[in-house]
Amino acid sequence: MVSITSKIPTYKNYINNEWVESASTKLIDSISPMNKNEVVGRVQSSTQDDLERAVNAAHHAKEDWRKIGQSARGQFLFKVANILESRIDEIAETMTLEMGKTLPEAKGETSRGVAILRYYAGEGMRKNGDVIPSSDNEALMFTKRVPVGVVGIITPWNFPVAIPIWKVAPALVYGNTVVFKPATEAAVTAAKIIECFSEAGLPDGVLNFITGSGSIIGQGLIEHSLLNAITFTGSETVGQGVLKSAAERGIKSQVEMGGKNPVIVANDADLDKTVEAVISGAFRSTGQKCTATSKVIVEAGIYEAFKEKLLQETEKITVGNGLENGIWMGPCASESQFNTVKSYLSIGKEEGAQLISGGQVLTGDEYDNGFYITPAIFENVNLDMRIAQEEIFGPVIALIKVADIQEAIKAANDTKFGLSASIFTSNINSFLKFSDEIEAGLVRVNAESAGVELQAPFGGMKGSSVGSREQGEAAQEFYTEVKTIFIKG
Structure with a gap:
């Protein structure tokens, strides 16, 4: 995953359970804000072809991932949590080097990532529907939650562990497959998070990680015909563009755009x-x-x-x-x-x-x-x-x-x-x-x-957020659809 030909570590894309270089062969330097002469690592400057591979991998994996069941998906998240916990010091130090947050804050955020994973791992054993009384007393009627499909995740640089995990974890446990694009300024930290998921042994194509520019990878992801939902946290300007593109395609969207x-x-x-x-x-x-x-x-x-x-x-x-x-x-x-x-x-x-x-x-x-x-x-x-x-x-x-x-x-x-x-x-x-x-x-x-x-719903009013709330049980609203089932003997 990390290049051994350079003193500066190089991180590849993670597509269909393989660490792969971009077709462009170009790299992006991640610069430390504590010393602009220090390159923390290099990530891929990905192309539309790279994105196509990632989305197709997620699309082909979604049916098998849905079929393994919610409990089994939760067990994968428990594994990821344990792996992340074992790497808290390393990942926190990378976060501090890459985006400047103090080391105690970075350790706190990484520990929070572990807690989020365990919370959503527990969702694997919680209910995903309700029994509803039918007007026909000889019938059974109930609802069940089913995954949306392929979810695109675009995250900012300010919480490079917590925000990706609070989006990826519920997306996976509720049965979706994921294409994840982090902010370039925090992409090295994000790559280390994906290493934890990779080590946990997720099936092929379930989680795909791709780095690059917002105009190529971010916009290309939102506009991809195989994408079923998009969740974004970032600036108001970009968020409004995400909403417009999602509305034009008729896919689910969840956008958090900041506050005053x-x-x-x-x-x-x-x-x-x-x-x-x-x-x-x-x-x-x-x-x-x-x-x-x-x-x-x-x-x-x-x-x-x-x-x-x-x-x-x-x-x-x-x-x-x-x-x-x-x-x-x-x-x-x-x-x-x-x-x-x-x-x-x-x-x-x-x-x-x-x-x-x-x-x-x-x-x-x-x-x-x-x-x-x-x-x-x-x-x-x-x-x-x-x-x-x-x-x-x-x-x-x-x-x-x-x-x-x-x-x-x-x-x-x-x-x-x-x-x-x-x-x-x-x-x-x-x-x-x-x-x-x-x-x-x-x-x-x-x-x-x-x-x-x-464990509590998170989101804003007015121009801060559009779409259902994140975190806690509220995350289920975005990452699933409700199916009503009527059975008569």
């Missing part, structure tokens, strides 16, 4: 706990989470005290190489994302917001070749500013002062996104009102906006 996630801080909030949660939600993973805290809406009575403590604690954050001890926040995951964050810092200043902390590009010594920037906090932010409306996907907070909870909820809902939202308060009326009126798919009270639990 608010946190409301009420006058009666516990200041210490709130600041800790806001910093974690906004700056962990360098703010590169779709559920990351983006704007913090604070009641006037606590605003100054909250701001002072937020600034004090933010100043303590250490930024640097995520493999080193004591580093709290790593670099932006790529030069492109680094430039995006810098551009929004300039936009915020041009719009009249005041940068009161951070936002500095770090230079000198180990910083010169990486994409390091300090956590940034703006205040005097108006709701019509771009930094209050657009997803930055970086370590940037917009502080917004409001008079009361009602104004705070209105400000929180003033966005085209609706993924996650939090409130910090000790008033039951406030959090009940917030829970009822906030326009978000994930609502959290006295907890950071970025928390997601694998």
Whole structure:
């Protein structure tokens, strides 16, 4: 699977249970954001012909995979979980090298991948239908869940273990075959995940892995005539294109496109706990989470005290190489994302917001070749500013002062996104009102906006998500169809 002719490891496509080079013979370098001169590994720059092989392999495997039964499919996932668990340190280190997440965060994410696999392995022994009373008392009527068929999976770079696994695992256990295209920036980590599935001994063609450009492999996958469903997590622009292509073909689609996630801080909030949660939600993973805290809406009575403590604690954050001890926040995951964050810092200043902390590009010594920037906090932010409306996907907070909870909820809902939202308060009326009126798919009270639990449905409202929810039992809605069966003796 890994080339032995070069000091830099080269990862092949995985098609029909074989590690194969692309017909193009071209490779793509995966660059470490901690040092742009370091190539973590090389992956295939695949062609339409490569994609054709992958989709056809999945298509020809789908009937036999369906027939082995849900319980047997779950047993394969248990094997994968055990293999992944044995490789946590190696895969976490690769993740840190490839996309910059600190090593403790990377280990936590990889461990979460193990837990997701075991959760869906357990689905192998759970019900997949219901008995329904018939108007004919001499008949039996029931439903059963059947697989959709060939599922295309396209994932982003920010959670290169968890997101692929929370899509691949339910797709497989519910009887589908898969063609998986990861983001190029995290394709080496993704290849190591596929190694775990390969070692578990899945039948030929059940899981296929292919790397390359979005315009060739991603779009080609969505448009392929043998594809039955597509699940995508990534940018809003690309997500809208996925939805359009899927609708034109009449196939199932599930698209998650990010958020502009608010946190409301009420006058009666516990200041210490709130600041800790806001910093974690906004700056962990360098703010590169779709559920990351983006704007913090604070009641006037606590605003100054909250701001002072937020600034004090933010100043303590250490930024640097995520493999080193004591580093709290790593670099932006790529030069492109680094430039995006810098551009929004300039936009915020041009719009009249005041940068009161951070936002500095770090230079000198180990910083010169990486994409390091300090956590940034703006205040005097108006709701019509771009930094209050657009997803930055970086370590940037917009502080917004409001008079009361009602104004705070209105400000929180003033966005085209609706993924996650939090409130910090000790008033039951406030959090009940917030829970009822906030326009978000994930609502959290006295907890950071970025928390997601694998057994619970995940997805957003408005422009954040389209299609059925991911994770937990809700995943069954996307990866299966309902068949109603009527039997009369």
